[in-house]
Amino acid sequence: MSGLIKFPAFPADVPTHPLLVIDYALLKAGDQEELDKFWKAATELGFWYLKNHGIDDEVNAMFDLGAQTFALPTEEKMPHHYKADGSSFGYKSVGTNVIDEKGTRDTTEAMDVAQDDVLAYPEAVHHTYPVTVRENMDAVLRPFVEKSMDINMTFLSIMDDRLGMPQGTLASFNKPEDVNGSTVRLIRAAPALNPDAQTFVTAHTDFGSLTLLHNRLGGLQVLVPGVETWQYVKPLEGHIICNIGDALHFFTGGILRSNIHRVIPPPKEQVKLERWSLVFFTRPNFDAPLRPLSQYSGTISDAVAGAADPKKFDTGFTAGEWLARRNAATRATKYKDSNTWKAEFKGTEDREILGEN
Numbered sequence: 001m002s003g004l005i006k007f008p009a010f011p012a013d014v015p016t017h018p019l020l021v022i023d024y025a026l027l028k029a030g031d032q033e034e035l036d037k038f039w040k041a042a043t044e045l046g047f048w049y050l051k052n053h054g055i056d057d058e059v060n061a062m063f064d065l066g067a068q069t070f071a072l073p074t075e076e077k078m079p080h081h082y083k084a085d086g087s088s089f090g091y092k093s094v095g096t097n098v099i100d101e102k103g104t105r106d107t108t109e110a111m112d113v114a115q116d117d118v119l120a121y122p123e124a125v126h127h128t129y130p131v132t133v134r135e136n137m138d139a140v141l142r143p144f145v146e147k148s149m150d151i152n153m154t155f156l157s158i159m160d161d162r163l164g165m166p167q168g169t170l171a172s173f174n175k176p177e178d179v180n181g182s183t184v185r186l187i188r189a190a191p192a193l194n195p196d197a198q199t200f201v202t203a204h205t206d207f208g209s210l211t212l213l214h215n216r217l218g219g220l221q222v223l224v225p226g227v228e229t230w231q232y233v234k235p236l237e238g239h240i241i242c243n244i245g246d247a248l249h250f251f252t253g254g255i256l257r258s259n260i261h262r263v264i265p266p267p268k269e270q271v272k273l274e275r276w277s278l279v280f281f282t283r284p285n286f287d288a289p290l291r292p293l294s295q296y297s298g299t300i301s302d303a304v305a306g307a308a309d310p311k312k313f314d315t316g317f318t319a320g321e322w323l324a325r326r327n328a329a330t331r332a333t334k335y336k337d338s339n340t341w342k343a344e345f346k347g348t349e350d351r352e353i354l355g356e357n
């Protein structure tokens, strides 16, 4: 496979959680059964597989770009490092983040390229990037970003319909023309030195609206509602793993689920390999208030009225503030103590993020 060496298949004897498989072509064609399945996935677990999306070539090119970028010498990458303010655009070196309440440093390298920077290139809206990224903005990043945006905008439009809102309502809070936190992220995790005790990505809910995840090796796990143990999500060739983030949970008064997940070293024989992943996050405009869109949808106002604690969906944060708060909480330079970390990193999870192994 381009950009990656051959690797052993996900082991057959490791239990996985079977996500619902949604066919993108059927969704686009308005197939009622497929739309119902999509809504079930989005409201019950908040994770699903997407097939027939037509983005494989762009994904392979992105993995190649990741390989070229991570292979650059450190002095080419460091000038484009995440800023000290806690925003997460640019290059992230190993150990920049903490992965638990004790302040343990992370072991992954990452490169985040802002959607705003890709669309405005050569103008820089948020940050600057290493030469490999700059040289491939138009050939590789733009096509990947445009197709990913298209998929997420399709999901938002279906959600408008299901919630009885005018077409374009959710899109108006996720407008590419307005400054926003949407980003492409490439992650490289070196083989774990201590696989049983190591976490690659802390248990979390995603901060924005929608996430498209491209996995080659295992390691991603979800906590399914009503189940106490972590379950792997198996990477399936040609399938995107899609999930919902906190913003859509707040906008819809909890109707859409932003589910907790984490990444640990891959299972069995895969553990010896470098783990690569590619993520696309659609996040709302920075100035969008994170609160239920009750004025647009009776379904949402009913959900809020029926909730045990209706006020919890009205966060008092804008999407930009929510992102800044959660990002800053992960920075090792800002780590204070266990309680501060738990309070500042908290998303919409309904269980505590502690001792998950």
Ligand SMILES: O=C(O)CCC(=O)C(=O)O
Pocket (backbone or CB within 6 Å): 185, 187, 201, 206, 213, 215, 220, 261, 262, 263, 277, 278, 279
């Ligand atoms: O690398 C992965 O498989 C998932 C990463 C993830 O959950 C995230 O970056 O939010």
Ligand SMILES: [Fe+2]
Pocket (backbone or CB within 6 Å): 204, 205, 206, 211, 261
């Ligand atoms: Fe995530």
